[in-house]
Amino acid sequence: MKHHFFLFLFLPLWGMSGLLSAQEPVRSDFNMFRANDTIVKQQVEYKDPGKQGTGILWDFGKLKTVDSKYTVVYEQTGDSLLSGTEHHTRYYYGLRNDSLFLTGYENPTTKVVYDSPELILRFPLKLGDKAEGYYRGSGSYCDKLDIKAYGTSSSTADASGMIILPGGDTLRHVTRVRTTKLVSERIAPLLPDTIITSVSDSTKQLPVFSVDSINYFLQGDTSVLVVDTYRWYAAGYRYPVFETVSTGNYSTAAKTEYFTTAFYFPPDKHAYLKTDRKNTSLQAELLEKDKTENANKNDSGNNVDGSVVIDNMEFTYNYYPNPVESQLNFEYCLSKDAKVSFGLYSITGLMVYRSPVKSLRAGTYAETIDMGYYSRGEYILTIMVNNKPSSEKIIKK
Template sequence: MRKILPFLFFGIFIINGFSQSPLRLEPKKYGYRAGDSIYKYQVEYKDPGSKGRQLQWDFSNVKVLNDNYLIKYFYPDKKDTFHICGMEHRTRYYYLQKKDSLWSTGFENYTTLINYTTPELKLKFPFNYGDTLYSAFEGEGIYCNMLKLKVKGWTRVEADAEGELTLPGNKKVKHALRTHTTRYYTETGKDSTEMSYETYTWYGKNLRYPIFESIKTTLHRLSPGRGDGGEVGVKQGSQVSDTIVFHTSFYYTPEELNIQPDLLANDSTDIYGNPIPEAERVFTEARMLPNPVINNLNIDFKLTRRAVIWFSVHNNIGIPMRQTHPQSLDEGYHQTQIPMGGLVTGTYTVYVHVDDRMIQRVVVKK
């Protein structure tokens, strides 16, 4: 088994880039937030391309593999707002968000439980183009309630590229920032396994969560003759045989991601470089849950000023199916509920009427 670079296990190293990106990752704007539910689309793997500045990525043509991939963030203990959990693909991922850092502290699913005795540093804010961080992590756990596991490795994160991202529908995201994370680790149980996990992540202006991700997992195997000289009669200098065991990409539609309300008052353009409509400056922090919905659609929102608000739900040919009464609401947080239990399964457009302007959102009825 190859030796993991030992000096990386003595601490954390952060290199700050000399140049500043138009987009910088900050904890208030890009940290995980309890209560958020996000749908992303699993699509065929897209090559991330080279690193650098003023690049262009064309992800306009993607083949969807799974359009029902849900991520939920919540507090495992509501009294502890530093620890947050992300539920994804039947696995719980545990994080510690404190001050300027995001740490991974472990994960669990039906078969495996891992707790990091030395947490893994995922991001240290603020993070700009050219910034790099290194950290070590170590953990232990159990597989199928009987096999003890140990894991040890290192993580390197670099903000290695920025440019313009073209999404399905030929929507363009300007000043996108990409991070490249390499996670190299050894897992020891019945057998010993060396793996690397590479993630390329694209972030957009005013969007808390990524727009696009490309992920690749590689299994590193030594050929029958080990190259470390650890066995009698083994030939020195044997080659490593690497196998890509998994690769995929994920696309998060910007319309479904949460726009950051604190930025809207000072921002005149959205992630595409278009002017932000007045209605979206007034109607902010909107969450329509659950989505997909079975019975009642709950809408939470914040108004930045007093406005007349009402909602209408339309089917896929534009016929109104539900409508609320107009209300004059003060600045602040509000909630409304729309009954959708009697509607047939399908996709519906929710029109948010803000004074004499409109915003539209899409919900799915199960």
């Protein structure tokens, strides 16, 4: 069954040397939205979010700006509701115990109330934690069409590491949260007694659909939308510092991509920090902690939160996409000068690609491998730094 979608996406939301310290969880007292905060966002070119895990390097430093005039404004709209306005749409949120929910949204054409609200985050969310749930909402489009929306939402803290932002800032103690949302919408003529005048003032109690009912609607709809959102939270900042969004058609066989975009939250524009003592204190605490760890680091040859320490040098890296169709991208950061090479091997151990050994200075680098003509299957990417290997499994599709 094919439907039209009237979906308005929720898009809120130091130096390079030293060891990566323990990842900080996303917590309500440090990361919950606050009334009267205005957040500056810049839309930038999309880039694949890369792999999951610990000790990851995300280099978004070269992305070009698409739209620099973009803000999100948070306001108190009731005793238990907080709203965030962006792109001419107001989203309503509620914090219940340890969980943040989306309870509805409205704009000049569309109003939707969630009787089974959408779970956004569950606090605290530390690396490896997952929060998931089902949601259902009802509303109207232009006071002429009735909208019924059903779906699922799942958020996972899937990676930690350091991030290089489009403005050149490098931030540590970064946690990435991936949210995958499925949306099915049904549109019908609007009956006069079902018109919703205001999301925030609506007290109408709608029947709560069971999980089985929502699954039934999702399985019967061939045009279910999947929204994949990655948000990077840096310890000491209440709101994300970077975000990517991709949407597509979801099915058991494949995902057809519709569009992709990304947003950058410039650290120097986080004006809310002037009144956010918790986060400014955390920034100062982590800065001192980094200095101490940097002074005490030694040639352990082991992993520290996934960041490989080789010859008293920190080596962080990232690769994408995986699975790969044609070009495999590989990015890495060296805290000291080193000799680097990398190779690609079939699952049986046959070498199919090898780069020359390079003597590199401390810094950030990027490489690519053209896998367009490789056979489908599994490969092993091996990175040699000062003759010490690190390996990752790559899937060619």
